[in-house]
Amino acid sequence: MSRSSRTLELEEVKRKVQESLTEDVDSARAEGIRATPQEGVTPVADPPSTAAAATQKLTDACNSTASEIENAGKAVVEVANRIAAETDALAELLRRHGASITTKIEHFTEMTKQIGASVQAVRADLGDSNAN
Secondary structure (H helix, E strand, C coil): CCHHHHHHHHHHHHHHHHHHHHHHHHHHHHHCCCCCHHHCCCCCCCCCCHHHHHHHHHHHHHHHHHHHHHHHHHHHHHHHHHHHHHHHHHHHHHHHHHHHHHHHHHHHHHHHHHHHHHHHHHHHHHHHHHHC
């Protein structure tokens, strides 16, 4: 439910509550003083008033909005937890790749030293054989 439709609903509820209160006051004035049970008149149960219906609608709207807010909060927490899990996995992957790259660089450096030593040995042998 969008924010503007909730605002419109709230305005409608406010309007209905005001109308209902006005109607209740007007009907009470028109009826005058009601007879009390002591005078032998049995009170008649009033049907639910529009004010009660309007307040119920307002309560329902509040409860619905509260549920939506709660669900949105839970969804945000779930997304945040998934992001945290992904960043943890990426960090671990980066650590493993970093260690692997370090090992490969060390191996390459060792091989380069061996090749350099071999080249120097070959040059030394060639230099010795050219001198003879």
